Amino acid sequence: MAIEWNTKRMATGLPEVDTQHQEWIRRFNEFDKAIVNQQGHNTILSTLDFLTQYSETHFANEEAIMTRLNSPALAANRAAHDEFRGKLAEIKAWVSHEGVSIVEVVALKMTLEEWLVNHICTIDIQLRGTDTRM
Ligand SMILES: [Fe+2]
Ligand SMILES: [Fe+2]
Numbered sequence: 001m002a003i004e005w006n007t008k009r010m011a012t013g014l015p016e017v018d019t020q021h022q023e024w025i026r027r028f029n030e031f032d033k034a035i036v037n038q039q040g041h042n043t044i045l046s047t048l049d050f051l052t053q054y055s056e057t058h059f060a061n062e063e064a065i066m067t068r069l070n071s072p073a074l075a076a077n078r079a080a081h082d083e084f085r086g087k088l089a090e091i092k093a094w095v096s097h098e099g100v101s102i103v104e105v106v107a108l109k110m111t112l113e114e115w116l117v118n119h120i121c122t123i124d125i126q127l128r129g130t131d132t133r134m
Contacts, residue, residue: 001032001113002029002032002033003025003028003029003032003113003116003117004025005021005022005025009121009125010120010121010125011128012124012125012127012128012130013127013128013129013130014065014127014130016061016065017061017062017065017124017127020057020058020061020062021058021120021124023054023058024051024054024055024058024116025116027047027050027051027054028051028112028113028116030047030050030051031044031047031048031050031051031109032109032113033047034047035102035105035106035109036106038102041095041096044095044105045092045095045096048088048091048092048095051088052088052092055081055084055085055088059081059084062077062124063077063078063081065127066127069127069130071126071127071130072126073123073124073126073127076123077123077124080119080123083115084112084115084116084119087108087111087112087115088112090108091105091108091109091112094108
């Protein structure tokens with residue numbers, strides 16, 4: 001199932017971060033679609049690469065913003081981003097592996113999806129109410 005942007009639950013109020021989260025979700029959904037439609041392993045891998053690239057761009061940006069704003073959530077955010085990198089690497093290894101069953105890929109994809117939503121709603125959301133004039 002695709003992730004839907006939910007302003008009430010997900011918006012940090014920082015337009016730059018919120019726009020990136022929407023794009024991040026869009027890229028996740030492309031990856032999700034490739035799996036659900038069983039588009040074959042090259043398409044799945046390329047959407048996964050897009051998601052990975054965008055995750056790195058977004059993480060670097062978000063960590064820079066948190067550093068600038070002296071956010072108390074920075075350390076937890078960095079650690080969580082590393083955890084996500086690990087999950088991405090794990091799923092990439094599974095998808096690359098010949099003959100891997102769709103059941104396993106779907107299960108891994110769902111942990112990624114859960115992580116992503118949970119991360120935005122618990123860690124990134126701590127940017128909410130931050131004074132950006134600092
Ligand atoms: Fe984050
Ligand atoms: Fe984020």
